[in-house]
Amino acid sequence: MISEAQSSLAQRPLPKRAIRRTGLSLSVLGLGAASVGNLYHPVSDDDARATLAAALDAGLTYVDTAPRYGHGLSERRVGDVARGRDDVVLSTKVGRLLTPDPRLKGDAERYGFRSPLPFEQVYDYSHDGILRSYEDSLQRLGLARIDILYVHDIGPMTHGDDDARTFAQLTAGGGFRALERLRDSGAIDSFGLGVNEWQVCLRAMEHVDLDVVLLAGRYTLLEQTALESFLPTALARQLSVVIGGAYNSGILATGVKGAGPHYYDYGEAPAQIVERVRRLEALSDRHGIPLAAAALQFCLAHPAVVSVIPGLGSVARVRQTLALYGAAIPAAFWRELRAENLVDPQAPLPGEDL
Numbered sequence: 499m500i501s502e503a504q505s506s507l508a509q510r511p512l513p514k515r516a517i518r519r520t521g522l523s524l525s526v527l528g529l530g531a532a533s534v535g536n537l538y539h540p541v542s543d544d545d546a547r548a549t550l551a552a553a554l555d556a557g558l559t560y561v562d563t564a565p566r567y568g569h570g571l572s573e574r575r576v577g578d579v580a581r582g583r584d585d586v587v588l589s590t591k592v593g594r595l596l597t598p599d600p601r602l603k604g605d606a607e608r609y610g611f612r613s614p615l616p617f618e619q620v621y622d623y624s625h626d627g628i629l630r631s632y633e634d635s636l637q638r639l640g641l642a643r644i645d646i647l648y649v650h651d652i653g654p655m656t657h658g659d660d661d662a663r664t665f666a667q668l669t670a671g672g673g674f675r676a677l678e679r680l681r682d683s684g685a686i687d688s689f690g691l692g693v694n695e696w697q698v699c700l701r702a703m704e705h706v707d708l709d710v711v712l713l714a715g716r717y718t719l720l721e722q723t724a725l726e727s728f729l730p731t732a733l734a735r736q737l738s739v740v741i742g743g744a745y746n747s748g749i750l751a752t753g754v755k756g757a758g759p760h761y762y763d764y765g766e767a768p769a770q771i772v773e774r775v776r777r778l779e780a781l782s783d784r785h786g787i788p789l790a791a792a793a794l795q796f797c798l799a800h801p802a803v804v805s806v807i808p809g810l811g812s813v814a815r816v817r818q819t820l821a822l823y824g825a826a827i828p829a830a831f832w833r834e835l836r837a838e839n840l841v842d843p844q845a846p847l848p849g850e851d852l
């Protein structure tokens with residue numbers, strides 16, 4: 499792992515990029531707050547607070563949370579640290595309401611989270627469901643304002659056979675209208691989708707002008723399918739993109755030299771992914787740079803991308819991530835990445851004219 503001293507940019511203020519349609523500026527490196535919602539393993543209240551404070555103090559002022567993250571725990575923790583700070587830009591999500599269930603006790607893993615909060619999630623993308631979700635989030639956050647709302651996990655990947663019905667809640671059911679009303683009234687600044695699939699973003703753009711999309715796992719060093727049609731359309735429509743899951747759940751941060759298991763897209767990595775990461779890691783080793791640094795910096799080279807938000811659950815991870823962001827990567831690394839066909843030949847690379 500690169501030391502903070504080796505990092506050329508870590509000490510400078512983090513740059514910001516503006517969401518093109520609304521002008522709201524996000525730090526290029528943000529904090530994905532699923533981790534402080536106890537994703538896969540518990541994080542203590544003290545550690546969560548320290549992690550969030552360290553990130554904000556270091557200039558990672560864009561924070562993304564959701565009702566789903568720890569069944570409300572992430573929003574509570576994020577709000578408690580953000581309250582009173584003017585520099586924070588906050589996104590949360592709509593589409594899942596949290597309903598109390600007294601039968602839920604303890605912090606056994608549910609939906610990937612080890613949170614003790616006794617709430618069950620219920621999907622609702624309708625006009626009134628979106629407004630209720632927004633109001634509930636304000637209460638959990640303990641904040642008077644939310645900057646960005648993402649419609650969370652709409653699309654067939656989450657809803658399967660229920661895709662058409664849930665999508666219709668946004669269109670005929672008025673969900674998008676509720677978001678437009680919130681934006682037009684100034685209650686929020688921007689809205690979009692927070693999803694793991696880009697196809698549904700194109701579908702949504704037939705119905706509504708989205709400001710910003712949080713796309714997770716689909717534009718990374720391992721996968722650039724978003725280059726085909728989504729990212730060019732985003733540029734043409736002035737839509738800005740935030741990249742989540744830049745490590746595809748961890749494998750691009752840890753590499754595959756260790757014993758594993760190696761995590762890829764919320765599960766154990768299949769053999770062909772492990773092999774591909776092995777090749778990427780061999781290339782980064784030859785150039786003496788951490789694979790995770792290349793994974794972060796790659797995403798930011800696309801002109802539609804305004805921020806990349808790795809999941810960070812400890813102060814150490816915040817510090818490492820700043821160093822990775824600032825690590826000097828030689829141009830030869832990016833040239834060889836392309837020459838060895840390890841990325842789509844159309845993918846913009848750091849250092850090239852955007």
Ligand SMILES: NC(=O)c1ccc[n+]([C@@H]2O[C@H](COP(=O)([O-])OP(=O)(O)OC[C@H]3O[C@@H](n4cnc5c(N)ncnc54)[C@H](OP(=O)(O)O)[C@@H]3O)[C@@H](O)[C@H]2O)c1
Binds near residue numbers: 530692712742746807
């Ligand atoms: N549908 C959506 O809207 C959606 C979907 C997915 C993600 N997101 C957003 O994107 C954020 C990030 O996504 P993610 O957490 O799923 O995936 P990710 O950033 O690709 O991976 C997070 C994992 O990488 C590990 N990691 C991070 N930095 C590391 C480092 N320097 N060295 C080694 N391991 C490292 C973390 O391990 P440790 O736990 O050990 O630190 C964590 O398990 C989320 O928090 C959320 O805000 C949104």
